[in-house]
Amino acid sequence: MSNYLENICNFIHQVQKERGSASLYLRSNGKEFSNELEDQFTIVDKSIKFLESLPKKQSSKIEPFLTSVQYLPAKRKYIIAKMVEPTEALAFYTREIISPAIEIVQELSVFDPANNPTKVSAFINFLHWKERVGLERAIGTQLVDMDWSNTASFKNRLEYIISEQQAYERMFLALADERIQTAIRNLQNNNNIFRKVEEINQNMLKNKVPSDVKSITAKEWFNLFTAKMDLLYEVERSIEENLTSSEPLKSQEPKPQKLENQTSLEGLVRAYLDKIKLVPLFKGLDSENLQDILKYARVVEHSKGAMIFMQGEQASRFYIILEGWVKLFKGNADGEESILQVLSVGESLLETVIFSNTPFTVNAQAVDNIKLLSIPATIIREKLQSNKDLAINMLSTVANRSQSLISQFEQLTLKNTTQRVGWFLLKLFLEKGGVNTNLKLPYDKALIAGYLGMQPETFSRTLQALKEHGIDVDRNLINLPDIFALCNYCDAELSSKCNKAGTDACPNPDCLN
Template structure:
């Protein structure tokens, strides 16, 4: 029987084995690109040699996974995950045969390597690191962003080699794709730096040569600035491949050191007593989380395991959570506070798509579909959020039918609310929109004296309701004329029925007077009851 320390060492050894497989497949992917682009004129021998390096890494992994002590060290159900990966690696033979016979297009070959092999393996590595009890969660989060960054640098090696060899930088669509890849890299790299401990950052600085970073940064800057091809085309395809390979080999060395430093011994340096605080808050919010549609009906063990891989974080007002088109690395559940989901307009203004409060989720669709973020998100009042890593959610969806059903229900409910929001902004008058909004707040706050607290600035409320601030102010004056008391941060209803004219089926389903003799809109109560049934 292994000790906890032995289990941790075996898990880290397994992360090294998986990391070596990914590293070698990333290099094979780059070799395949130049082989295909040159129609076999270059890199044929190197491609064959790299096939052998990949096969050796996979065989080493297979042998290691077959050991009894390794199996004993694995988290529950992870052995099946490894077996799935090892079966997937068997498909490399078919991929290679198609490449050697030139029966596959460059883009298809690139996607095969990426989505069949590297992405599933990286997801498994992140999950394994997260589920090891002795690993520090903050250091693991930094490590997971590092892995994603390294994968994007590997993609840049493959794409860039093609760009220089075939002069594809003269094609705007190719350049746009390259710039998008650079943006993904920067997101993961910036997140890594924000989460990493000083030791982790030092490891990275020592592993990568400054000259390589400067050369890479120069080309990236030229591409983002839209420089003419003559300025960009500074390398041959082979030279670019060697430059990026040297850099990625340095990243692999850094990765090995990062894995060896994931244990909780670095807790004080990285996060102080953050884990203890998160654990206490998780217990505090657990009943609330258990009541949410997405987590409802989950077995206690499944819920506890999911929460153990998550973090609770507090965000100050105006904190930007993510930008549109970033990789959806995490899903968020709002525990307290308010977050706005918005997109920018050509005029420079914001179009607020949703205002999300306690119990609502962010990025569930993007995480579910493994797509970039569709909107920007910013905290509008101090907020507390549960952050769940995307690979964890996707893996749990596959292993838990109940969570999959809950996610589907959550996405469907979000879609329904977006339709209602569209109807609200397009078909209702300003007074109907404001009345609906105030009633929604009143039902959520359950005030006993008719006071409705305005949770964020009036300008944000106006934008959310698709009206100008002055229109919102004029509308509030109309409510004031009808007996409402309007202040800077709250509104007081004259009586309990004063907003019932603005009710709809969704709000009726949330009202405590629904299905009682006190309800002034029994027809809505009946419709809400039928919908629930």
């Protein structure tokens, strides 16, 4: 099996470079990199010859993948003739060639009984990490040496890819053996290429564009990231060669018995104790039972834009928001995303996967600087079996989340844009206590628009249109004429949060229906 993996991994590495080369060629309108691109075509073609030996019976994905590879020569002709946009070429290489190839590697690795499962998991996360570095190489060639103020869409995609990189890198290092961890740490700490790329990425996530990045050429960007990709490929080959070595499996989540001697609360947990007691999940728990759970907990911090977990990552910890906002979303390789929910203080992240002990089904990202209460999933599952009040609270939390999703679906499918925006503002008003008529939008308008299923410009126009109803809008500040200004947008979910619903003071009795 190792020969199969070696061949297809080499193909992936070379076609990733072809994707970046094509992006650079198209960005220059064919004026640069034509010879290098032709040379890369030749290298990839040599690696394709070995793909025919892939064990087709062991993966149903191999035949469709080989069919896609057959279209590669035709797509290249369009690229050379400059008859495709860079984004179209990027999508073809990523969706039709590279992503399916990585899926095949995953299947071949997982179903080989000789392989160590933990090392396979580390290997797959490594491939996804490296692929995001390759995407950053390709996308970045379209962005650098340009007016950054006019490239918001590319920049947003790049930030998304960087966040994914960090998440996959974190998952990989959590599973890798000490030898591989040491190799990566040495590169991170001592290699100038790694350090330069890390500096670029950190500044990008902080929404800063260093002067040296503004002045870098597309070709220099390509060469920098190609050097990093080549270094990662050397590590990849080492991982691949050692998938079968028999070493003790690394647990993906803390084992309860290692924590049994803990009797006191971690410092930050103690500092947030009053806020934690108000979390619906812990409602009604006495101090002894609550402390029995919290002695295993810790408070973790994430900066704005950080990935908390990724779709497919094993749910080893249970998270509750103590400060800030978190968005749950699904994304694709092009950096496009579908926002499912935006959660805030007191809400937990994906309770259902804790029940089922399955991987996370979506991605979670910090909208701003956040603090989370983090509890080992094994502890929560154990306490749910022994504590009736906790189990009832968890069921109630899941039910409320389901109702919220139904309400959100209704807003997206049955309501017009004005009704959706009015509903969102009313939701914000009630979550802030239902008293203060001065509201501040909690996060970026683009994120709110995505959450409400509309374009950012549509959201901005709708906000301005609300002025006709006496609602004053000044950038991200909303001033309501009175506490009843948004009552027409109420529904059954929001009415449950309003202390005037169902009383004589409520101007909209239909909100309970």
